Amino acid sequence: MIAPTLSMIHAPPPEPSDEALVCAFHQGDERAFERLYDRYNARITSYAARLLQRREAAEDVCTETFVRIVQRRWRPGGSFRSFLFTVAHRLCLDRLRAHRRHTRLLGFFDRRGYTEVTAEDHLVFGQRDAQLQRALATLPEIHRAAVLLTYTEGLTSPEVGRILGCTDQQVRSKLSYARRKLREELEAVDG
Amino acid sequence: MDDPTPALRRRLQELPTISSPRSADEVLREARRRRTRRLAGPAAAIVTLAAAVLLVLRSEAPGLRTRGAALAPSVALSAAAEGPLGIRPLASGDALGADEAVVFRITTGGHGVLTLSRADGAPIWPLDGRPWIVGAGQHFLGGEPPLAWTPDTGPSGTHEVIATLCPEDGQAPSHCATAAFAVRWGP
Numbered sequence: 001m002i003a004p005t006l007s008m009i010h011a012p013p014p015e016p017s018d019e020a021l022v023c024a025f026h027q028g029d030e031r032a033f034e035r036l037y038d039r040y041n042a043r044i045t046s047y048a049a050r051l052l053q054r055r056e057a058a059e060d061v062c063t064e065t066f067v068r069i070v071q072r073r074w075r076p077g078g079s080f081r082s083f084l085f086t087v088a089h090r091l092c093l094d095r096l097r098a099h100r101r102h103t104r105l106l107g108f109f110d111r112r113g114y115t116e117v118t119a120e121d122h123l124v125f126g127q128r129d130a131q132l133q134r135a136l137a138t139l140p141e142i143h144r145a146a147v148l149l150t151y152t153e154g155l156t157s158p159e160v161g162r163i164l165g166c167t168d169q170q171v172r173s174k175l176s177y178a179r180r181k182l183r184e185e186l187e188a189v190d191g
Numbered sequence: 192m193d194d195p196t197p198a199l200r201r202r203l204q205e206l207p208t209i210s211s212p213r214s215a216d217e218v219l220r221e222a223r224r225r226r227t228r229r230l231a232g233p234a235a236a237i238v239t240l241a242a243a244v245l246l247v248l249r250s251e252a253p254g255l256r257t258r259g260a261a262l263a264p265s266v267a268l269s270a271a272a273e274g275p276l277g278i279r280p281l282a283s284g285d286a287l288g289a290d291e292a293v294v295f296r297i298t299t300g301g302h303g304v305l306t307l308s309r310a311d312g313a314p315i316w317p318l319d320g321r322p323w324i325v326g327a328g329q330h331f332l333g334g335e336p337p338l339a340w341t342p343d344t345g346p347s348g349t350h351e352v353i354a355t356l357c358p359e360d361g362q363a364p365s366h367c368a369t370a371a372f373a374v375r376w377g378p
Contacts, residue, residue, distance in 0.1 A: 063217075
């Protein structure tokens with residue numbers, strides 16, 4: 001038998017899973033909701049900001065995503081993380097569609113130029129890595145989403161496929177295209 | 192050729208993250224506020240529509256008009272017809288083509304609760320009883336679901352639409368502003 005060492009005795013309890021926390025919240029434990037929110041607030045807001053290129057809209061998407069959790073939209077049995085990103089992604093798509101339409105209608109009614117993305121929006125994340133941000137912004141939204149979910153969030157191809165509504169094969173194909181496009185964009189900037 | 196994936200992954204993961212400034216507690220409060228609103232929504236909608244009907248009954252000729260108390264936020268209503276060939280402007284009373292849908296533009300001069308209704312008080316938007324809270328600016332409705340107003344929507348003739356903007360704090364209907372616009376279809 002191995003004698004317990006000091007580090008084993010004082011090892012912190014393992015972090016509860018997302019699924020355990022959401023179940024605890026639905027049973028009335030608001031602290032569990034707070035822990036889930038702390039775990040995912042930055043991830044969901046950053047994902048939405050990179051997809052939408054607008055910080056305020058990204059913050060609204062984050063709030064709306066968690067409101068859906070309070071409304072018990074998640075059902076035990078699936079991955080909570082996948083569910084969360086699916087909700088956030090769909091909310092982003094809704095906002096992108098609405099923004100495009102609003103822009104088109106404003107242009108029609110006012111007959112004046114309308115800048116879709118303001119200079120301030122481009123600085124959502126500050127100046128750091130501006131090149132990469134700009135390169136990401138040149139990708140079609142679905143390709144950008146595939147890159148962010150795979151490389152930033154570490155989701156698997158099947159998970160990304162479920163969120164984006166496509167097959168693993170299509171996810172891999174989108175990633176391949178996106179990598180090539182990003183490399184071209186970054187090389188063009190570097191000269 | 193080198194696989195660029197690890198380098199790309201590293202660069203993406205090193206990008207700074209941003210967080211929503213709202214706390215978990217604020218999100219919980221927001222979710223609860225919506226639940227309360229959903230329950231109170233139908234009653235609020237009835238009061239607002241009654242206000243709209245009263246103001247319309249007191250108005251003169253049909254067409255474009257704006258009225259309301261001095262302190263009311265201003266509201267204006269204009270429209271365009273969206274069809275397969277694009278968008279064209281509509282003047283109040285103009286006819287809509289068979290394959291066109293109407294898009295309303297509501298311009299609000301301040302913050303408030305906005306509703307769009309027919310002259311008889313029947314709601315056009317919102318339909319779920321939840322208040323449509325807006326700030327100053329331009330708001331568009333129609334042309335595509337969920338509000339696709341086309342000649343198939345109702346009987347032929349002139350249809351008057353009223354936009355009503357009321358203060359959010361539930362003041363008397365006299366503090367609401369309204370604007371009307373007429374759209375015609377059919378022979």
